[in-house]
Amino acid sequence: MSVQLWQPSKQRAEASNLAVFMAEVNRRHGTALTDYPALWRWSVAEPGPFWRLVWEFCAIIGDGPGTQVVDDIHRMPGAVWFPEARLNFAENLLRRNDEADALVFWGEDKVKRRLSFAQLHAEVSCVQQALKAVGVGVGDRVAGYLPNMPEAVIFMLAAASLGAIWSSASPDFGVQGVLDRFGQIAPKVLVAADGYFYSGKTLDCLDKLAEIVPAIASIERVVIVPYTRERADLSAVPKAVHLADFTAPFTVRAVEYVRLAFAHPLYIMYSSGTTGAPKCIVHSAGGALIQQLKEHVLQTDVKRDDRVFYFTTCGWMMWNWLVAGLAAEAAVLLYDGNPSACDGRILFDLADAEGMTMFGTSAKWIDAIAKMGLEPAKSHRLSSVRTICSTGSVLAPEGFDYVYAKVKADVQLASISGGTDIVSCFMLGNPLGAVYRGEIQGRGLGMKVEVFDETGAPVEGAKGELVCTQAFPSQPVGFWNDDSGEKYRAAYFEKYPGIWTHGDWIELTPTGGIVVYGRSDATLNPGGVRIGTAEIYRQVEQIHDVLESLVIGQDWQADVRVVLFVRLRPGITLTPELETQIKARIRDNTTPRHVPAKIVQVDDIPRTKSGKIVELAVRDVVHGRAVKNREALANPEALDLFRDRAELAV
Numbered sequence: 001m002s003v004q005l006w007q008p009s010k011q012r013a014e015a016s017n018l019a020v021f022m023a024e025v026n027r028r029h030g031t032a033l034t035d036y037p038a039l040w041r042w043s044v045a046e047p048g049p050f051w052r053l054v055w056e057f058c059a060i061i062g063d064g065p066g067t068q069v070v071d072d073i074h075r076m077p078g079a080v081w082f083p084e085a086r087l088n089f090a091e092n093l094l095r096r097n098d099e100a101d102a103l104v105f106w107g108e109d110k111v112k113r114r115l116s117f118a119q120l121h122a123e124v125s126c127v128q129q130a131l132k133a134v135g136v137g138v139g140d141r142v143a144g145y146l147p148n149m150p151e152a153v154i155f156m157l158a159a160a161s162l163g164a165i166w167s168s169a170s171p172d173f174g175v176q177g178v179l180d181r182f183g184q185i186a187p188k189v190l191v192a193a194d195g196y197f198y199s200g201k202t203l204d205c206l207d208k209l210a211e212i213v214p215a216i217a218s219i220e221r222v223v224i225v226p227y228t229r230e231r232a233d234l235s236a237v238p239k240a241v242h243l244a245d246f247t248a249p250f251t252v253r254a255v256e257y258v259r260l261a262f263a264h265p266l267y268i269m270y271s272s273g274t275t276g277a278p279k280c281i282v283h284s285a286g287g288a289l290i291q292q293l294k295e296h297v298l299q300t301d302v303k304r305d306d307r308v309f310y311f312t313t314c315g316w317m318m319w320n321w322l323v324a325g326l327a328a329e330a331a332v333l334l335y336d337g338n339p340s341a342c343d344g345r346i347l348f349d350l351a352d353a354e355g356m357t358m359f360g361t362s363a364k365w366i367d368a369i370a371k372m373g374l375e376p377a378k379s380h381r382l383s384s385v386r387t388i389c390s391t392g393s394v395l396a397p398e399g400f401d402y403v404y405a406k407v408k409a410d411v412q413l414a415s416i417s418g419g420t421d422i423v424s425c426f427m428l429g430n431p432l433g434a435v436y437r438g439e440i441q442g443r444g445l446g447m448k449v450e451v452f453d454e455t456g457a458p459v460e461g462a463k464g465e466l467v468c469t470q471a472f473p474s475q476p477v478g479f480w481n482d483d484s485g486e487k488y489r490a491a492y493f494e495k496y497p498g499i500w501t502h503g504d505w506i507e508l509t510p511t512g513g514i515v516v517y518g519r520s521d522a523t524l525n526p527g528g529v530r531i532g533t534a535e536i537y538r539q540v541e542q543i544h545d546v547l548e549s550l551v552i553g554q555d556w557q558a559d560v561r562v563v564l565f566v567r568l569r570p571g572i573t574l575t576p577e578l579e580t581q582i583k584a585r586i587r588d589n590t591t592p593r594h595v596p597a598k599i600v601q602v603d604d605i606p607r608t609k610s611g612k613i614v615e616l617a618v619r620d621v622v623h624g625r626a627v628k629n630r631e632a633l634a635n636p637e638a639l640d641l642f643r644d645r646a647e648l649a650v
Contacts, residue, residue, distance in 0.1 A: 002436040002437070002439060002509055002510065002511045002513070003436060003437040004434045004435070004436055004437075005400055005401075005404050005413070005434075005435050005436065005437055006404065006409075006410070006411070006412065006413065006434065006435040007433075007434045007435075008412065008431060008432065008433075008434075012431075013431065013432050016301045016431040016432060017297050017298055017301050017302075017303065017431075018036075018039075018298050018299070018301065018430070018431050018432055019431075019432060021053070021057055021298055022039050022432075024053065024057065025039065025042065025050075025053065028049075028053070029042075029046070029049060035432065035433075036430045036432050036433050036442055036512070037442070037512045039445065040442060040443055040445055040512075043445040043446045044446065044447070044448040044470060047069070047070060047073050047446060047470065048069040048070060048073075049069075050445070050446050051069050051070070051081075051290065051446060051473065052065055052069050054290055054293070054294050054298075054445075054446070055082075055290060057297070057298075058290070058293040058294065058297050058327075058328075059095075060087065060092060060289065060290065060293065061087065061088075061091050061092050061095060062085055062086055062087025062088070062091070062092075062259060063084075063085060063086040063087070063259060064082055064084060064085025064086065064087065064262070065082050065084075065085050066082055066083065066084025066085050067084060068082070068083055068084060069081065069082060070082075070471065071083065072471075073470050073471050074470065074471070074498070075471065075498075076470075076471050076475070076493065076498050076499065076500060077471075077475060077478075077485065077488060077489065077492075077493065079471035079475070080263070081262055081263065081286065081287065081471075081473045082262040082286060082473075083261075083262070085261070085262045085286065086259040086260060086261060086262070087259055087260070087262065087285065087286055087289070088160065088161060088163075088257040088258060088259050088260065088285070089160045089266050089285040089288065089289050090124070090156075090157040090158070090160040090161040090255070090257060091161070091255075091257040091259070092289055092293075092327045093157060093323065093324065093326040093327045094117075094120070094121060094124065094157060094255060094326070095327065095329065096117040096326075096329050097117050097118055097121050098116070098117050098118060099116045099117070099118055100116060100117055100305065100331065101114060101115075101116060101117075101307070101331040102115050102116055102117040102119070102120040102326060102331060102332065103115045103120060103150045103153060103331070103332055103334060104307075104331060104332075104333045104334065104354055105149055105150050105333075105334040105335075105336075106333075106334070106335050106336075106337075106346075106350055107147065107149065107196075107197055107227070107335075107336050107337055108197045108198075108199075108200065108336070108337035108338065108341050108346065109341060109342060109346065110197050111197075111227070113149075113150060115150055120150075120153075120154070120157075121252075121255060122252040123150075123154045124154055124157045124158050124161065124255055125250075125252050125253055125254070125255050126247040126250045126251075126252060127154055127155055127158035127246075127247060128158040128161050128162060128255055128256065129247075129250040129253075130246050130247045130249075130250055131158055131159060131162060131164070131189060132162060133249075133250075134188070134189065134220060134221050135188065135220070136159065136162055136164050136188055136189060137162055137163065137164065138162065138163035138164065138258060138260065138264075139163065139164070139165065139265070140162075140164045140165070140187075140188045140189075141164065141165045141166075141167060141185050141186060141187040141188060141218075141268065142155060142159040142164050142165070142166055142167075142187060142188065142189045142190075142191070143166075143167050143168065143169075143182045143185070143187035143189070143190050143191070144156070144166065144167070144168035144169070144190075144191050144192070144314060145168070145169055145170075145171060145173070145178060145182075145190060145191070145192040145193070145205065145209070145212075146168060146170070146171065146191065146192060146193050146225065146314050147170070147171055147193055147196040147227065147313075147314070147336040147337075148170075148312060148313055148314055148319060148334050148335065148336040149193070149225070149227065149334060149336055150334065151191065151193075151225045151243070152168060152314050152319070153323050153326075153332070153334075155191045155223075156168070156323070160266060160285065161255055161256065161257050161258065162256075162258055163258040163260050163264065165185075165265045165266065165267065165268055165282075166266065166267055166268075167181070167182065167185055167187065167267065167268040167269070167270075168314040168315065168319070169181055169182070169270075169314065169315045170313035170314045170315035170316075170609060171192070171193060171195070171196045171203070171205050172196075172198070172203075172313070172315075172609065172634065173315060173609065173631070174208070174631055175208050175211045175212055176631040177631035177632060178208070178212050179212060179215055179216070180277055180278055180629065180631060180632075181270050181278055181280075182212075182216055183215065183216055184277070184278075184280050184480060184481060185268050185280055185480055186216070186217075186218035187216070187218060187219060188218060188219070188220050188221075189219070189220065189221050189222075189223065190212075190213065190216070190219050190221075190222045190223070191222075191223040191224075191225065191243075192205055192209055192222065192223070192224060192225065193205055193224070193225045193226075193227040193228075194206060194224055194225065194226055194227055194228055194229055194232040195227060195228035195229070195232075196227060196228065196336065196337075197228065197336070197337050198337055198338055199337075199338045199341065200341070202228050203228075204228075206224075206232060206233075206234070206236060206237055207236070209222065209224075209237045209240070210236040210237050210238075213237060213238045213239060213240075214238055219239060220239065221239055221241065221246075222237055222238070222239045222240040222241070223240075223241060223242075223243055223246045224237070224240050224241065224242055224243060225243050226242070226243065226244075260285065261286075262284065262285070262286030262287070262473075263284045263286060263287070263477055264284060264285050264286070265282050265283070265284060265285070265477055266283055266284060266285035266288055267282070267283040267288060267320060267423065268280050268281065268282055268283075268480055269281045269283060269317055269320070269420045269423065270420070271420065271421075272608045272610075272612070272614075272632050277628070277629060278629070278632065279479055279487065279491065280479055280480035280481065281420060281421060281476045281479060281480075282476055282477040282478055282479065282480055283423045283474065283476055283477065284473075284474075284476075284477050286473065287423075287473040287474040287475065287477075288320065288324070288423050288424070288474060289324070289327065290473050290474075291422075291423070291424040291472070291473055291474035292320075292321055292324035292327075292423070292424055292474075293324065293327055293328065294444075294445060294446070295321070295424055295425055295428060295444070296308070296324060296325055296327070296328045296330075297328050298445060299414075299425075299428050299429050299430065299431070299444065299445070300358060300387060300389065300414065300428075300429055300431075301386070301387065301431040302325055302328040302330050302357075302358060303328070303330070304328070304329040304330065305329070305330065305331070306325075306328070306330040306331070306357040306358065307330065307331045307333055307354055307355050307356050307357050307358075307384070308322065308325040308328075308330050308331070308332055308333065308356075308357065308358040308360070309322075309332075309333035309335070309347075309350065309351070309354075309356050309358060309359055309360055310322040310360030310361070310389070311335060311339050311347060311360065311361045311362065311365065312360075312610075313336070313609065313610070315609045315610065316420075316609065316610040317419065317420040317423050318360065318391065318392075318610075320423055321423065321424065322360070330357075331354075333350060333354055333356060335347065335350060339361070339365055340365075340368065340369070340372075344368075344369050344372050344374050345374075345376075345379065345380075347359075347361065348376045348379070348380040348382065349380070351380065351382055351384070351385055352380050352381050352382065352384075355384040356384055356385055357384055357385065357386050357387070358385075358386065358387045358388075358389065359385050359387070359388045359389070360388075360389040360390075360391075361388070361389070361390060362390065362391060362392035362393065362610075362611050363390050363391070363392055363393045363394060363395040363396070363399060363415075364392060364393055364548075364611045365611075366390060366395060366399045366402065366403065367396070367399060367541060367548070370398075370399070370402040370406070371547060374406070375406045376406065376407045376408075377405075377406055377407055377408055377409070382407070382408050382411075385408060385411060386411065386412065387411065387412045387413075387414055387429065387431075388403060388407070388408070388411050388412070388413050388414070389414045389415075389416055389428075389429065390413070390414070390415050390416070391415070391416045391417060391418075391425075392610060392611050392612060393534075393611070393612055393613070394516045394517070394518065394534040394537070394538075395415045395438075396438065396534070396537065396538040396541065396542075397437045397438030397538065398538070398541075398542050400413060400415075400435070400437045400438060401437070412429060412431065412435060413435050414428060414429030414430075414435075414440075414441060415428075415439070415440045415441075416428035416429060416440065417440060417504065417514075417516055418444075419502070421476065421491075421492070421502070422472070422474045422475065422476075423474055424444075424474045425444050425447075426443065426444055426447050426449050426466065426468065426502065427440045427441075427442065427443055427444060427447075427449065427506075427514045427516075428440065428441070428442070428444055429441050429442075430442045433512075434511070436509070436511050436513055438515060438538075439509055439511065439513030439514060439515055440513055440514040440515075440516065441512075441513055442512055442513060442514070443512075443514065446472060446473075447468060447472055448468055448469045448470040448472075449466060449467070449468055449514075450467050450468075450469055451463075451464040451465065451466065451467070451506055451507065451508055452464050452465045452467050452496070456496060459508075460508045461507065461508065461509070461510065462507060463505060463506070463507045463517060463530070463532065464505070464506070464507070465495070465501055465502075465503075465504075465505065465506075465520055466501075466502045466503070466504040466505070466506045466520075467496060467499050467500060467501050467502065468499070468500040468502065469499050469500075475500070476488065479491075503519055503520050503521055504516055504518075504519060504520060505517040505518055505519065505520040505523050505530070505532045516532075516534065517531075517532020517533070517534045517535055518532040518533035518534040518535075518615075519533070519615070519616075521616065522552075522615040522616060522619075524551065524552075524553040524560065524562055525553055525560050526553065526559065526560050526561060526562055526593055527559060527560075527593065529593050531562075531593065531594055533551050533615060535590055535594060536549070536551045536562075536564065536586060536590070536594055536596075537549055537551070538589075539585045539586045539589050539590060539594075540564065540566065540582055540585070540586065542585070543578075543581060543582060543585060544569075545568050545569050545572045545578060546566050546567070546568060546569075546582070547567045547568060547569055548566075548567050548605050548613075549564060549565060549566045549567070549605070550564075550565045550602075550605050550606075550613050550615060550618055551563065551564045551565070551596065551615070552565075552615055552618055552619040552622060553619070554598075554619075554622055554623070554648065555623060556597070561596075561597040561598070562594070562595070562596040562597055562598075563596055563597065563598045563599075563600065563622070563648065564582070564596035564598070564599045564600070565599075565600050565601075565602045565605070565618070565642070566582070566599060566600070566601055566602070567601075567602055567603065567604060567605050568601060573601070574599065574600075574601035579599050582596075582599060583595050583596070583599070598647065598648065600645060600647055600648070602638075602641045602642065603638075603641060604635060604637075604638040604641060605638060606618065606633050606635055606636065606638035606639050606642075607633065607634050607635065607638075608632060608633060608634060609632070609633075609634050611634070614633065617633070617639060618639070618642050621639050621642045621643050622642055622643075622645070622648060627639060
């Protein structure tokens with residue numbers, strides 16, 4: 001039974017952007033919608049009127065929307081959105097040009113910077129001119145190897161203003177990880193920081209750049225951004241120039257914007273790459289803009305002068321999502337470094353110091369600070385925070401409890417879920433509705449998300465595949481170097497032709513919410529019964545001595561058995577008594593089939609750069625199969641902890 005944890009006040013709900021939008025739907029279309037489920041049903045039944053109104057309500061700048069919204073809502077892939085429209089992504093994000101804060105940056109506790117919208121315009125102007133001077137134009141690629149700092153936003157906007165394509169990776173990627181990504185897309189310009197800070201340490205990037213640049217023949221210019229020092233020695237990096245020298249010949253003038261088709265490429269993003277070379281996913285300017293504006297303005301209730309934050313790196317799609325807050329005329333708060341710096345306080349310090357209104361983070365971080373015993377409700381004011389967003393992995397019901405008990409009682413906790421594949425969300429917050437324990441609030445407006453059972457039939461109240469049965473604007477343009485579209489179709493449309501299959505294992509609840517049980521390709525199948533991995537994590541990680549866990553299905557005696565790996569608190573050993581406690585917790589709160597056949601202690605759990613644990617890679621290692629792309633992992637050495645485990649052979 002769903003347990004309600006929070007409900008917006010009548011005043012807050014009525015003042016939300018979403019309430020105003022729904023009233024406008026009723027006024028224009030003669031409907032009588034009164035709640036979010038009714039609005040969602042209308043949005044997928046009438047996609048043309050819905051997306052046209054999103055364009056107008058969010059005041060998208062451009063030549064459009066035109067007479068046609070979409071040519072065929074049921075053609076996937078290949079639906080054409082706003083075929084008559086022309087726009088520029090950067091023009092929409094730079095719509096303000098005043099002295100209000102646009103970007104506020106903290107680099108751990110070492111660096112603080114602040115740029116107004118007017119200053120952001122000036123910086124983009126000079127970088128735009130410099131890029132243009134070295135020949136960057138429509139369709140060229142500009143790559144960023146950068147911390148989450150203002151220059152990442154500045155270069156992205158300057159590239160987008162010219163119709164160029166932006167692609168970024170965080171500086172913790174190793175040489176091969178960068179080559180696996182940027183090497184596929186042939187960038188003309190590479191912009192990189194001289195180094196970065198993490199956990200109080202200063203880490204250098206120039207040594208890696210000295211290997212990366214000669215290996216990518218397309219690079220014509222390397223621009224080095226000062227971060228860890230005033231002016232680094234660039235002699236070891238071919239084609240390198242200091243940022244100040246790159247922009248020195250140019251003075252501030254009005255930013256020029258090249259307006260292009262709605263579907264013109266804006267971003268190249270990358271799959272995690274843990275099962276092979278990363279897929280290069282191409283996203284359109286129009287699709288990213290209208291979808292992310294819908295999510296900021298309607299689903300997250302971001303208003304002019306709000307102050308939005310997401311803990312992310314430039315290698316995670318949440319960075320691309322975050323910076324779209326500029327188009328909602330909000331200030332964007334940037335943080336780079338360890339989110340648990342200053343004994344776990346630093347993000348809460350940022351929230352109080354900067355009047356943060358939307359606090360975005362990962363489920364893993366919420367779990368981690370809960371394990372640390374932090375009680376931000378006692379140590380911080382957090383008076384400005386209206387919404388807390390969580391993504392990256394499943395937020396367990398106990399994570400919801402922790403937020404409301406220990407962080408802030410009167411806050412909308414919006415668990416959100418989507419991904420790099422759509423640079424947005426399938427399921428996310430609803431400012432008009434209640435928050436229920438362990439549930440995402442609702443399906444995204446305009447996103448016809450359904451759950452299919454094993455036969456491909458839609459179900460509610462049962463677990464199944466997350467599918468989207470109608471086209472949506474932020475579907476990828478395609479994959480880079482996949483002219484036939486074969487790889488693109490295989491990635492999302494192979495299981496159900498003409499229907500997007502996302503790869504999540506979910507359930508629609510009676511409240512209209514969603515519970516996510518993990519990746520469908522990582523579901524366990526003992527005795528032919530499918531079990532979501534998150535069902536086990538929710539139980540195991542409530543045990544005090546367990547810091548985190550990872551579960552796989554191991555092929556065993558013509559069946560599959562469940563194997564659980566646990567990382568324990570320092571000084572704790574997996575004893576028979578602790579093993580019995582873990583199994584009892586799982587059995588008492590799930591079913592006997594969920595109970596692992598084996599529990600194994602490990603010192604670390606491998607994860608991607610964005611913090612997601614990699615069950616499939618561990619499964620491959622346990623079965624003696626090669627992991628094709630260890631460079632995609634934040635801690636690839638952790639995989640070796642799972643190799644040749646004698647206890648897994650008995």
